Amino acid sequence: MTYDIVIIGGGAAGLAALHSAYEDGLKILLIEREKTLGGILKQCIHNGFGVHHYKEELTGPEYAERGIEAIQDLDIDVFTDTTVIDISKKKKEFTLSMMNTVDGEFDVKAKAVIMSTGCYERTRGQIQLPGERPAGIMPAGSAQRYLNIDGYLVGKKVFILGSGDIGLIMARRMKLEGADVLGVAELMPYSNGLTRNIVQCLHDFDIPLYLSHTITNIKGKKQLEQITISEVDERFVPIAGTEKHFDVDTLLLSVGLVPDIKMFDSLNMDISPLTKGAIVDQFFQTSVEGLFACGNSLHVHDLVDFVTQESEKAGEYAKQYVKEGSLRQKKLTSVMPGDRVRYVLPQKIDLTADQEGWTFALRATENAQRGTFKIYQGDALIMEKKARFIAPAEMEHIEVKKDLLVSNEPLKISLEVLA
Amino acid sequence: MYDYLVIGAGVTGANIARMLSKYELNVIVLDKESDIGNGATLANSAIVHSGHDPKEDTLKAKLCVRGNALYHELEKNLDVPLMHNGAYLLASDEESEAQLDTLFNRAKYNGVHAEFVPLEVAFKEEPNIAKDTTRVLSLPSTKITYPWEVALACMENAVSNGVTYKGNQTVNSIQKDGDIFTVTTEEGDVYETKHIINAAGVFVEKIAAMIEKDVPYKINPRRGEYYVLDRRTKGFVNRTIYPVPSVRGKGVLLVPQIHGNILVGPNAIEQDSLDDYSNTPDGLRWVRNEASRIVQNIPFDQIIRTFTGIRPSIYQYDFYIEESLEVDNFFHVAGIDSPGLTAAPAIAEYVEEILKGKMRLVKKESYDPKRRKLVLYNEMTKRQQQKAFDEDKRYGNLICKCEKITEADVVKSIHSPIPATSVKAIKKRARAGAGLCQGGYCEHQVLKLLARELEKPLTQVDYYHPSTPLVKTETKVKP
Numbered sequence: 102m103t104y105d106i107v108i109i110g111g112g113a114a115g116l117a118a119l120h121s122a123y124e125d126g127l128k129i130l131l132i133e134r135e136k137t138l139g140g141i142l143k144q145c146i147h148n149g150f151g152v153h154h155y156k157e158e159l160t161g162p163e164y165a166e167r168g169i170e171a172i173q174d175l176d177i178d179v180f181t182d183t184t185v186i187d188i189s190k191k192k193k194e195f196t197l198s199m200m201n202t203v204d205g206e207f208d209v210k211a212k213a214v215i216m217s218t219g220c221y222e223r224t225r226g227q228i229q230l231p232g233e234r235p236a237g238i239m240p241a242g243s244a245q246r247y248l249n250i251d252g253y254l255v256g257k258k259v260f261i262l263g264s265g266d267i268g269l270i271m272a273r274r275m276k277l278e279g280a281d282v283l284g285v286a287e288l289m290p291y292s293n294g295l296t297r298n299i300v301q302c303l304h305d306f307d308i309p310l311y312l313s314h315t316i317t318n319i320k321g322k323k324q325l326e327q328i329t330i331s332e333v334d335e336r337f338v339p340i341a342g343t344e345k346h347f348d349v350d351t352l353l354l355s356v357g358l359v360p361d362i363k364m365f366d367s368l369n370m371d372i373s374p375l376t377k378g379a380i381v382d383q384f385f386q387t388s389v390e391g392l393f394a395c396g397n398s399l400h401v402h403d404l405v406d407f408v409t410q411e412s413e414k415a416g417e418y419a420k421q422y423v424k425e426g427s428l429r430q431k432k433l434t435s436v437m438p439g440d441r442v443r444y445v446l447p448q449k450i451d452l453t454a455d456q457e458g459w460t461f462a463l464r465a466t467e468n469a470q471r472g473t474f475k476i477y478q479g480d481a482l483i484m485e486k487k488a489r490f491i492a493p494a495e496m497e498h499i500e501v502k503k504d505l506l507v508s509n510e511p512l513k514i515s516l517e518v519l520a
Numbered sequence: 521m522y523d524y525l526v527i528g529a530g531v532t533g534a535n536i537a538r539m540l541s542k543y544e545l546n547v548i549v550l551d552k553e554s555d556i557g558n559g560a561t562l563a564n565s566a567i568v569h570s571g572h573d574p575k576e577d578t579l580k581a582k583l584c585v586r587g588n589a590l591y592h593e594l595e596k597n598l599d600v601p602l603m604h605n606g607a608y609l610l611a612s613d614e615e616s617e618a619q620l621d622t623l624f625n626r627a628k629y630n631g632v633h634a635e636f637v638p639l640e641v642a643f644k645e646e647p648n649i650a651k652d653t654t655r656v657l658s659l660p661s662t663k664i665t666y667p668w669e670v671a672l673a674c675m676e677n678a679v680s681n682g683v684t685y686k687g688n689q690t691v692n693s694i695q696k697d698g699d700i701f702t703v704t705t706e707e708g709d710v711y712e713t714k715h716i717i718n719a720a721g722v723f724v725e726k727i728a729a730m731i732e733k734d735v736p737y738k739i740n741p742r743r744g745e746y747y748v749l750d751r752r753t754k755g756f757v758n759r760t761i762y763p764v765p766s767v768r769g770k771g772v773l774l775v776p777q778i779h780g781n782i783l784v785g786p787n788a789i790e791q792d793s794l795d796d797y798s799n800t801p802d803g804l805r806w807v808r809n810e811a812s813r814i815v816q817n818i819p820f821d822q823i824i825r826t827f828t829g830i831r832p833s834i835y836q837y838d839f840y841i842e843e844s845l846e847v848d849n850f851f852h853v854a855g856i857d858s859p860g861l862t863a864a865p866a867i868a869e870y871v872e873e874i875l876k877g878k879m880r881l882v883k884k885e886s887y888d889p890k891r892r893k894l895v896l897y898n899e900m901t902k903r904q905q906q907k908a909f910d911e912d913k914r915y916g917n918l919i920c921k922c923e924k925i926t927e928a929d930v931v932k933s934i935h936s937p938i939p940a941t942s943v944k945a946i947k948k949r950a951r952a953g954a955g956l957c958q959g960g961y962c963e964h965q966v967l968k969l970l971a972r973e974l975e976k977p978l979t980q981v982d983y984y985h986p987s988t989p990l991v992k993t994e995t996k997v998k999p
Contacts, residue, residue, distance in 0.1 A: 134921070184918040202916035205909035224958040226748070226825030232798045234827070236983035236990065240960055247964060253978055253991035278995055322795055323985035350992075363922065363956055366752065374821075 104130045104178075105423045107197055107211040108416075109185050109364075112140020114217035114396020116168030117409040118416035119177065122215070127423065129177040130209065132199060134184040139165030140219055141242070142405065144249045147270055149297065153406035164405060185364055188214065190389060213391045213419045216365060216379070217412060220358040220397040222267075228356050230262075232319030235326070241267040241353040245274065254278050256351025260328055261285040262316055264292040264299070266403060266494075268355025273302035275353075282306070283347045286314040286330045288337060291468045293355075293494050295403055315339060316352075325350055358401045368392065375444035376400040382449045383459050384428045385415035393419045400446055400462070403496055411462070428454075439477065439515030441466050443493065452509060458502040461514065465491045469518040474499055479510030491516065522546045525703060525713035527691055527727055529556040531667055532856050533719035534674035535868035541681035542889075544882040548711060549675070549683060550703070552690035552723075554985055555945045556938060557671035559721040560860065562948075563746075563797070563829030565775050565783060567760055568663035569859040570607070572627035572634055573770075579839045581630045583863035583870060588661055590865035598673035599893035600665060601778045607662035607760035608637075608646060610814050611655040619764040620657050627659070634659050646757055648815050662760055666778045667861050668948055669893070676937040677891040681884065685938060688986060691720075694730040696847060701731075717871065719853040722794045722832040728854070732846045737834040737854050741794055744786025745803040748825040749818075750956055751780035756819060763814045770858075772810035774818070779923075779951065784811045784818065786829065797828045824956055831857040839863070841870055843878075851875075894932050896950060898924040919969070920962035922955025930966060934973045941974060943967060944984035963990070 106122050108115045111133030119131050137143070142150070145161030152158055155167065183201040190196070195211040222240035230238075237256060244255045245267065259280050261268045264287040276282045285303060290313045292299050303310050311330060317339045318329035332343035360378035371380040371388040379387040379394045387394055395415035396408045422428050433449040445463045465472075469491040476484040476499070483505045488497065499514065524540050526533050529551035540547045553559075568591050574580035594600040611617040620636075627634035635658050642649065642656040649656075679685055690706040694716065703711045720727045725739040749756075754776070763771035775783040785807050804826060811818055834840060834855035844850040851874065853867060860867075875881060897905060897915055908928070909915040917927035933940040933949040940946045943953070946966050953959030953966065967990055970981045982988045 134918075182917075184921055186918070186921070186924060200916050200918055202913045205913075205916045206905060221957040221960045224824075224960060226958050227823060229799065229801070229804060229823065229826050231801050234797060234799075236985070236988035239963075239990075243960060243963060247991050248995065251964065251978070251991070252995045254993045254995055255991055257992060319798075324988045361957070363752075 103194075103210040104128045104212070106130070106213045106215060106419050107132065107195070107209065108215040108217060109197075110140065110217040110219055110396075110398065111138035111179070111181070112217065112219055112396065113142055113165065113168060113405045113408045114219070114398070114412040115140070115215070116172060117412035118215045118217055118395055118419070119175075120168070120171050121413040121416035122420045123172070123175050123177065124420060125176075127420065130211070131177060131179045132183050132185055133179070133181045136182055138169050138179070138181070144246050145270070146249050147274070150405050153404065154409050168409070187367060188365055189367055190391075193391065195391065213393065213423050215393045215395065215415060215419050216362065216398050217396045218361045218364070218398040220401055221361045222354070223357040223359060225354060228354075230316055230319060233321055235319070235321030235324055237321065237325030237350050238319070238352045238354065241271040241355040244351075244353050245271055248274060248278065254280060256280060256349070258283065258349040259351045259353060260347050260349045261353045261355060263287060263355035263357070264294050264310060265355040265357065266294045266298050268353060269294045269298040269302040271353055271355070272308050273306055276306050276308065282308050283349060284309045284311055286311045286316065288313070288315045288333060291493070295494055296492070317344065319352070325352060328352055358397065360398045360401070362398055365392070373444065373448060375438070376446065380448045381446065382429070382433055382451060383447050383454065383456065384418035384422070385411070385447070386418065386422070386428060390427070390429065391422060400444070403494055407462070407496060434509060435511040436461065437511060437513045438463065439475075439513040441516035441518065442514050445514050450512075452503075452506065456503060458500055460498050460500045463497050463499065463514055465493055465497065465516050467518070468492050469516070471519040473517045473519065475515045475517055476501055477513045477515070478507055481507050483507060521700070522548045522711060522713040524548075524715045524717060525550065525701070525711055526717045526719060528719035528721055529671065529675060529685060529687070530559050530561040530719065530721050531557060531671040531674070531861055531864045532721070532853055532867055533717075534671040534678065535864045536717055536719055536853070536871055537678040537683050537685075538674040539868040539872050541678040541683045542884060542887045544884050547678070547683045548713070549678070549685045550689040550691060550705065550711070551687050554687050554942060554982070555940070555948065556675050556685070556687070557668045560829055560832055560856075561667050561671050563827050564667055564744075564858075564861055565773060565786065566664055566667050566777055567775060567861070568602070568665050569862045570627065570634070570659040570661040571630045571632045571859070571862075572623055572659055573765070574630065574859060575837065576626060576629050578837065579841065580837075580859060580863065583839065583866040584859040585631055586869070587859070587863040587866035588663070590869070591663060591665065591862070594670065594673065594865060597889045598677055598891045600670050600673050603664040603776070603778055605662070605664060605759050605776060607659040607762060608642060608649070609657040609659065609762045609764060610649060610653045611764055612650065612652045613654065616764040616766070617655045620655055623764065624657055632659070633661055646759060646761065648756055648817065649761060650814050650816050653814075664760065664776060664778055665861070670861070670864070672938060672949070673891055673893065677889070679937050680891065681887055691727060691730070694727070696731060699849070701850070715849040715851070717851045717853060719856075721856065722830050724832060724852070724854040726794070728852060731850055732844055734846070736842075736845065736852070737836055737840045739794070740833045740835050741791055742831040742833050742857070743789045743791050743796075743803070744829045744831060745799055745807055746783050746785030746827050746829070747804065747807065747820070747823050748827065749782040749784065750822040750824045753782050753819050753822050754780040756782055757815060761814055772807050774811060774815050779954070781824075784808070788831070794830070797830065799826045799828050824958060833857040839867070841867060841874070843874060894936055894949070896929045897926045919965050920952035920955065922957055922961070923951045925950050925952040925962070927969065930969050931973055934970060941970070942982040942984045943970065943990060946970070967991070
């Protein structure tokens with residue numbers, strides 16, 4: 102079976118990409134490894150989703166429902182309970198190997214592939230937590246799944262490492278279920294979560310947030326018994342004498358998300374060391390022609406609204422690619438992060454493409470009340486944009502018009518902080 | 521009444537149990553852990569050493585070389601995985617070159633094949649070894665195994681030949697009345713036996729002290745910390761890469777693993793505790809620096825896990841494998857640190873000789889030396905996969921996508937001869953959760969399969985040890 106477009110992953114990104122890629126006559130397949138569509142939104146039962154995209158506050162499942170309804174009547178194939186295990190490409194055709202309990206292992210062919218496979222949580226192994234390795238330490242998202250989908254609480258006395266949004270949300274969620282949440286420790290001097298989550302999940306429940314702190318010991322032979330946190334200096338080295346001990350049975354980790362793209366390894370696409378996702382051009386096309394990326398498998402988002410908006414574009418371009426055969430004409434120009442900018446996306450643009458301009462997504466490396474984003478081409482400053490309340494936790498978007506360009510040199514975006 | 525009671529189901533105890541199962545004997549193996557091989561067997565470098573390193577004329581030298589050869593029997597009869605990838609020992613200055621000569625001569629003396637390889641060959645074979653390497657000694661008989669599976673294979677084979685295995689049995693007292701030992705456990709069980717073989721690893725002295733006044737050795741536990749790199753790094757080194765031993769210890773190695781990962785470690789730090797498996801930032805930093813001396817550009821961005829093992833060393837250099845001087849029919853198998861994994865089958869053979877010197881052992885007619893491993897879906901050929909799926913649709917349900925483990929693999933592990941009854945026990949048998957996401961995606965599915973197959977509520981399925989459920993309570997309102 103040959104499809105025009107195969108979309109891998111039926112969460113927010115895949116649903117949005119599918120919706121915009123759809124057109125009568127195109128053969129489209131959506132593959133989802135779980136029983137139902139919706140992805141991680143299904144377990145995010147708190148509200149706050151959709152404010153930008155739908156202009157109303159929805160819960161995660163409600164947001165997912167909107168995306169599912171939008172594709173319900175489309176003439177497409179949807180394989181649920183089906184897991185993709187490998188992808189290869191010969192000439193212009195992709196072969197996707199997948200498996201399920203109905204057909205076992207089987208292949209489908211595709212002209213274009215959209216990766217919307219989401220992300221996975223960093224584990225204690227990846228951040229090399231010191232101390233013993235008892236039961237009771239798990240990623241916050243896993244605890245969220247056990248609680249919100251399966252209906253089980255993973256512990257009674259909880260500490261949380263990392264102030265990412267999932268950690269904050271789970272602090273409140275565990276508290277509401279009757280667990281004792283003793284605190285949240287964050288290595289950085291600022292929180293990695295959205296401000297509204299700090300206020301609504303920690304402050305409102307008197308849960309202390311220990312900034313510039315990390316875990317320096319874990320005790321427990323079988324079940325977790327105690328954790329120790331210490332303050333860190335500017336170089337993140339723990340300061341002796343600042344230890345605080347907490348007797349807990351559970352440590353939840355909210356220490357970062359990583360794009361889940363291992364299944365694409367055999368395609369050898371270029372991967373950004375900054376986002377750990379694919380390097381893409383303005384069409385959300387990876388270095389492998391015909392392979393598009395969007396959502397958290399491209400870079401980790403703080404708001405699902407932006408996932409939807411980005412994925413709609415990726416779907417649009419995938420459709421265009423299938424119809425036109427190619428999107429890439431000329432050499433690509435790099436777009437690089439400058440001072441105080443962690444990454445910029447897309448990382449490459451084709452300056453000759455027939456477009457009025459581009460929207461860049463980026464993240465700052467520090468908090469700032471007020472600042473100015475400066476866009477350079479080579480040494481020339483071509484644009485400035487003032488911004489307020491800049492935070493690493495919140496993704497920024499900057500639109501750059503093509504007529505501002507002065508050469509073919511690479512672009513760079515920096516942040517200047519105003520005192 | 522048992523003829524033999526073995527304390528400890530690590531790789532040593534399991535090999536001894538398998539040896540005993542050849543004879544008309546009533547044998548039981550007790551282990552304090554919920555699963556076999558949870559001590560030094562679970563956390564080591566996984567190397568089947570050539571025997572170039574142990575000092576001349578020691579038991580370690582003799583049993584290492586013999587053990588290395590016996591692994592071929594384990595591979596053939598027990599389906600134990602064995603990677604015949606060899607090793608390189610590297611020198612980078614005059615001092616270490618001199619040591620390489622010493623090791624070369626020792627290898628020769630110990631009967632181990634070793635040869636110097638031209639540098640250009642070494643760099644071609646292992647392009648990532650340090651550029652300042654000046655001399656390379658190749659040890660072609662060095663191999664890699666999956667240590668835990670060695671213990672499992674031996675124990676499964678022993679059990680199928682009539683041995684009883686019981687986990688969650690912590691021995692807390694041993695009495696002897698006449699010829700009969702009475703062994704009691706913390707869990708409240710009592711066993712009577714005519715002989716005891718103490719293969720309790722790091723707890724060997726503690727066990728011996730229950731029956732002997734003067735235990736002839738003192739345990740000296742030494743921690744070793746490791747990094748595990750993701751399977752993506754497969755091929756970064758193909759052989760085990762050793763430095764020469766130095767004042768800094770035996771050295772940090774890079775060891776390709778059976779499943780494609782690469783281990784980097786260990787350090788060697790003496791500690792008092794018998795069960796503190798802590799990782800320390802200082803220890804790991806040291807490992808990282810030491811490893812970078814022999815291999816360049818190690819992909820430390822591909823770390824998926826760190827772990828710590830405890831070597832059951834004693835203060836004597838050599839293994840201590842003897843009958844007790846104080847108590848008849850009580851046998852010590854102590855100080856089984858490196859090359860203990862390699863030596864394990866030879867240790868069993870050595871114990872067999874000691875026993876034969878004491879009593880007549882009658883061969884069991886029905887003894888079958890063979891054991892077939894549970895073949896995982898990802899180890900099958902395409903045709904086998906198709907056949908397996910046709911017979912059991914659960915082979916189509918992918919549980920762990922990192923390691924490509926199916927529902928059928930997990931269910932068969934639960935119902936295997938030494939059953940997996942915890943999330944971690946599944947990880948050891950079927951590798952679900954051993955990959956990049958470390959169980960982030962599959963853990964809840966494994967948990968549910970365990971609950972279903974063991975007919976237990978979710979809140980009673982352990983992560984590993986008894987009473988360590990992953991989920992503690994059911995919330996009031998079911999979603």
